[in-house]
Amino acid sequence: MLKIAHLYAEKGGTNCGDFMLGDCTKYYVQNILKKEIKWQTINVREPVTEALVKRFNTYDCLVVGGGGLMLPDSNPNKKSCWQWAISTDLLKKITSKIYVIGIGWNLFTGQTVAMSTRENNHKDPTRVKIFTDNMNTLISKSERFVVRHRGDIERLTEVIGKNDKIEFDYCPVYYYVRDKYSSHKRSPEFYTFEIKQDREWRRYDGTTKAKFFQTLGKFAKELIKAGEKIAIMRHEGGQVNFENFLKKERIPYKLLDNSTGSETQIINNFSKVKKLYCTAGHSQIISEGMGVPYFSFIGHDKLKYFLDDLGKSTDYAYNKDVDLFNKLTDSRL
Secondary structure, eight states, X not given: OEEEEEEEOOOTTOBHHHHHHHHHHHHHHHHHHOSOEEEEEEETTSOOOHHHHXXXXXXXXXXXXXXXXXXXXXXXXSSSSSSSOOOHHHHTTOOSEEEEEEEEEOOOTTOOTTOOOSSOOOOOTHHHHHHHHHHHHHHHHEEEEEESOHHHHHHHHHHHOOOTTEXXXXXXXXXXXXXXXXXXXXXXXXXXEEOOOTTHHHHTTTSOHHHHHHHHHHHHHHHHHTTOEEEEEEOBTTOOHHHHHHHHTTOOOEEEEOOSSOHHHHHHHHHTEEEEEEOSHHHHHHHHHHTOXXXXXXXXXXXXXXXXXXXXXXXXXXXXXXXXXXXXXXXOX
16 A cells, blocks of 8 residues: 655635545546555645655655646745745655646736735746746656646746656546546536636736626626526635625526535536536636536636647637627527
8 A cells, every 4th residue: 555645735625626636636646556545635835844854755655736836926935936835955855756746837927936926016036046946856856747738838848948757637627527427417507607806906917807797797687688597606715706796786696606615516516507607727627527518718827728738719718808798699508
């Protein structure tokens, strides 16, 4: 039996994507190693000390990922300048095998590794070398280093240089959902909107949240006039801004809450979706795995990268598109 430590960004089950990532990544690794595994979960954002490295070295393997871990502002630090805050010196002391699985370049439009805060674009140029040295060290030490989008690999190698050890493969959530739920019984009922609200000033670059919401509200009213039902899919706890907008506009909707930390509820909610209009990467990944029709709002490049990897050139729009309403109208089933 292998003893493996799994490092990823636990969020207590309130974020649908991060909640699914735990079991999905274990499933992916199990399919690679094909051995019995005893797992120990460790929060990837936990500060890494000499003592923790000694603990790492008691495991046969470390699995890092999945998730958008290459992001400078979710766990700001100057040890690695991404979410796993391990210095390059301590990284070199790890003797266990390392598998980096399904991680993503999660930076928003205009954001760089040098920007470590959500609130502004202040740059610390010294961060770039720290990140580059740390990432190249990790890649060299890894048995496998798997990134979830080809576009992510392009952005990463623009910073750290080309490295032939970097592999592309889809997020583990895609394989898990496809293998386990692609034949799950569906009862499509709702045109469903999933709208994230963190980092709004980055998500709505080139437009405003107000314009975006007004366009979605206009589209929702058109759907209702045509006899369709509307739902909100809550991807993460506290994500209620668009719900509040619909209430203010007196647009009726059903709530599909995916923030409860229940895989069964998440899958059952997706099974009720007639078509999903989504802003979260994992919402489109789960939809793809289950065969649920979806339309992606590109407020983050990762959504477009996933569609590019699939060879899908339609059913998406940028949040800032001036003809967004027409694209939504054309997207109707």
